[in-house]
Amino acid sequence: MPHSNTIHESLTAVFQVRRFGSDVSAGRNGKHPELAVLLWERALDPQKGTWSLPGGRLRDDEDLDTSARRQLAEKVDVRELAHLEQLSVFSAPDRVPAPRRIASAYLGLVPLTTEPELPADTTWHPVSNLPDMSFDHRTVVDHARTRLAAKLSYTNIAFALAPDTFTMSTLREIYCAALGYDVDTTNLQRVLSRRKVITPTGATAPSGRAGGRPAALYRFTDSGLRVTDEFAALRPPT
Amino acid sequence: MPHSNTIHESLTAVFQVRRFGSDVSAGRNGKHPELAVLLWERALDPQKGTWSLPGGRLRDDEDLDTSARRQLAEKVDVRELAHLEQLSVFSAPDRVPAPRRIASAYLGLVPLTTEPELPADTTWHPVSNLPDMSFDHRTVVDHARTRLAAKLSYTNIAFALAPDTFTMSTLREIYCAALGYDVDTTNLQRVLSRRKVITPTGATAPSGRAGGRPAALYRFTDSGLRVTDEFAALRPPT
Numbered sequence: 001m002p003h004s005n006t007i008h009e010s011l012t013a014v015f016q017v018r019r020f021g022s023d024v025s026a027g028r029n030g031k032h033p034e035l036a037v038l039l040w041e042r043a044l045d046p047q048k049g050t051w052s053l054p055g056g057r058l059r060d061d062e063d064l065d066t067s068a069r070r071q072l073a074e075k076v077d078v079r080e081l082a083h084l085e086q087l088s089v090f091s092a093p094d095r096v097p098a099p100r101r102i103a104s105a106y107l108g109l110v111p112l113t114t115e116p117e118l119p120a121d122t123t124w125h126p127v128s129n130l131p132d133m134s135f136d137h138r139t140v141v142d143h144a145r146t147r148l149a150a151k152l153s154y155t156n157i158a159f160a161l162a163p164d165t166f167t168m169s170t171l172r173e174i175y176c177a178a179l180g181y182d183v184d185t186t187n188l189q190r191v192l193s194r195r196k197v198i199t200p201t202g203a204t205a206p207s208g209r210a211g212g213r214p215a216a217l218y219r220f221t222d223s224g225l226r227v228t229d230e231f232a233a234l235r236p237p238t
Numbered sequence: 239m240p241h242s243n244t245i246h247e248s249l250t251a252v253f254q255v256r257r258f259g260s261d262v263s264a265g266r267n268g269k270h271p272e273l274a275v276l277l278w279e280r281a282l283d284p285q286k287g288t289w290s291l292p293g294g295r296l297r298d299d300e301d302l303d304t305s306a307r308r309q310l311a312e313k314v315d316v317r318e319l320a321h322l323e324q325l326s327v328f329s330a331p332d333r334v335p336a337p338r339r340i341a342s343a344y345l346g347l348v349p350l351t352t353e354p355e356l357p358a359d360t361t362w363h364p365v366s367n368l369p370d371m372s373f374d375h376r377t378v379v380d381h382a383r384t385r386l387a388a389k390l391s392y393t394n395i396a397f398a399l400a401p402d403t404f405t406m407s408t409l410r411e412i413y414c415a416a417l418g419y420d421v422d423t424t425n426l427q428r429v430l431s432r433r434k435v436i437t438p439t440g441a442t443a444p445s446g447r448a449g450g451r452p453a454a455l456y457r458f459t460d461s462g463l464r465v466t467d468e469f470a471a472l473r474p475p476t
Contacts, residue, residue: 005243006296008329008340058244060338064329086326089342091246091302100298102246102340104327150465154392227388 006100010068011055011137012084013144014038014076014108017161017177020126033173035180036124037141038076042134043121046097050134051125053141055103068106076116083109083160083225087143096135103136107144109160112174128180149179156197156228159220167205167215171198195228196221244338248306249293249375250322251382252276252314252346255399255415258364271411273418274362275379276314280372281359284335288372289363291379293341306344314354321347321398321463325381333374341374345382347398350412366418387417394435394466397458405443405453409436433466434459 016038019031039051054075058067064086069078087105095101110116125131127145130138151157152175161174171192172185192198199221204214254276257269277289292313296305302324307316325343333339348354356362363369365383368376389395390413399412409430410423430436437459442452 006246008244008246058329058340061331063331064327064340088324089302089327091296091342093299093301102296102302104329154465227392 006102008058008064009055009101009103010058010064010071010106011053011090011103011140012068012072012106012108013053013087013141014072014081014110015127015144015148015161015178016110016114016124017112017174018124018126033177034126034128035145035177037127037130037144038118038122039125039131039133040075040119040122047134049132051131051137052134053137054122064104068104072108075119075122076110080110080114080116081108082111083107083157085225087140087147090136090140092136103140105140105143107147109148109157111161111163112166112170113163145180151225152178154227156220156222156226158197159223159225162220165201165203165217165219167217169215171218197228244340246296246302247293247339247341248296248302248309248344249291249328249341249378250306250310250344250346251291251325251379252310252319252348253365253382253386253399253416254348254352254362255350255412256362256364271415272364272366273383273415275365275368275382276356276360277363277369277371278313278357278360285372287370289369289375290372291375292360302342306342310346313357313360314348318348318352318354319346320349321345321395323463325378325385328374328378330374341378343378343381345385347386347395349399349401350404350408351401389463390416392465393463394458394460395463396435397461397463400458403439403441403455403457405455407453409456435466 014037016036017033018036020034021032038054040054041051042048054072055068056071058064062070068084072078072081085107087107090103090105093100095103127141130141148157158171158174161178162171168185168189172183172188175183175188197220198218201217201219203217205217207214252275254274255271256274258272259270276292278292280286280288280290292310293306294309296302300308306322310316310319323345325345328341328343331338333341365379368379386395396412399416400409406423406427410421410426413421413426435458436456439455439457441455443455445452
């Protein structure tokens with residue numbers, strides 16, 4: 001079996017919870033929070049007019065993490081990226097037309113309140129309503145979404161989707177949007193507090209439309225990823 | 239920046255808990271169970287005499303998972319491999335002498351009781367006492383070990399290190415060896431039973447040296463990887 005020239009690339013699914021559309025039954029601003037992914041539209045063939053994940057070819061002088069950050073910086077300010085992690089490698093021989101490209105896929109997360117400036121060909125799309133996507137990029141988005149949902153259940157990864165401080169009502173919106181189904185605010189607060197994932201700041205948010213008691217503000221205890229739900233009996237001795 | 243020819247390879251850290259040496263204070267057979275990794279000794283330069291992980295070059299007609307299994311089959315019968323998963327990609331430009339090689343690293347697990355036939359250049363080494371290793375292969379072993387320890391805390395991954403049925407005493411030996419520190423049998427049984435990770439078979443093991451009550455035999459409830467410790471409040475609606 002001969003070995004022909006192969007290109008290595010990075011591809012990043014950058015997610016943010018964003019408010020789309022207009023829905024009077026929905027929350028603040030009458031808009032519905034949804035998980036969104038950053039895509040750019042191909043102006044040239046192959047697959048002109050389809051939508052792609054940001055990414056590109058690995059250079060000789062950089063490793064993949066550096067390359068993924070460099071490629072992303074062309075689409076979105078990397079200082080706005082609160083988390084970046086490797087997913088798996090997409091290496092099916094026919095995933096794109098020749099020459100072969102092996103893609104290292106990444107998951108990137110941007111907090112709710114940032115509003116990155118985007119190039120003209122780039123925009124956020126709700127993952128529930130994706131446009132016609134290039135090559136196997138939709139599979140990468142599905143994979144990234146599955147990883148995010150799994151990590152929401154045993155890590156503090158939501159720190160990278162949340163603002164610095166937030167009410168439980170906002171945090172519930174973020175979890176619901178990222179998971180794609182409803183979760184209960186009281187349960188969420190109880191479990192995240194017991195695991196010390198979130199900490200009350202002592203401050204409160206300005207009263208909402210309905211008046212009433214001002215809501216307590218929380219923050220994430222850590223700003224780096226950690227497993228929050230580890231098996232206590234297996235913790236290393238301290 | 240020019241793009242020169244780059245090779246893509248797989249590298250697998252295959253782990254098994256094995257009994258090494260002779261220690262009268264240790265368990266069955268007077269031997270001490272330890273986490274071991276499968277290595278082969280390089281007969282040629284570069285780095286002749288150092289020890290390498292099994293792996294090799296990706297072919298044009300296969301994806302990386304297929305390639306990792308094919309390369310492994312040359313060292314160990316793949317039917318004996320109870321679990322294989324991608325770790326991260328090792329892509330530092332200078333990780334090996336030119337030409338550049340990008341390595342997709344894998345974690346592979348073999349159950350306690352299997353005894354694969356090995357080629358003459360290949361042997362098991364305790365991870366606590368590794369020989370002089372090739373290139374960045376020791377970093378891959380460290381990474382694989384960290385992933386295994388993390389997954390022991392929130393998944394049922396130990397199914398791939400355990401025999402089909404086992405006593406709690408044997409399962410504790412497996413956890414201790416894989417984690418590198420002591421865990422308590424009673425805690426282990428309570429937590430794994432509560433999470434339905436293990437199930438009693440109803441049978442008992444033959445009496446041990448000390449006579450006394452025969453020990454209950456258990457099995458893993460599932461033979462595929464699952465997150466056992468997910469956040470109940472975040473489970474999808476059923």
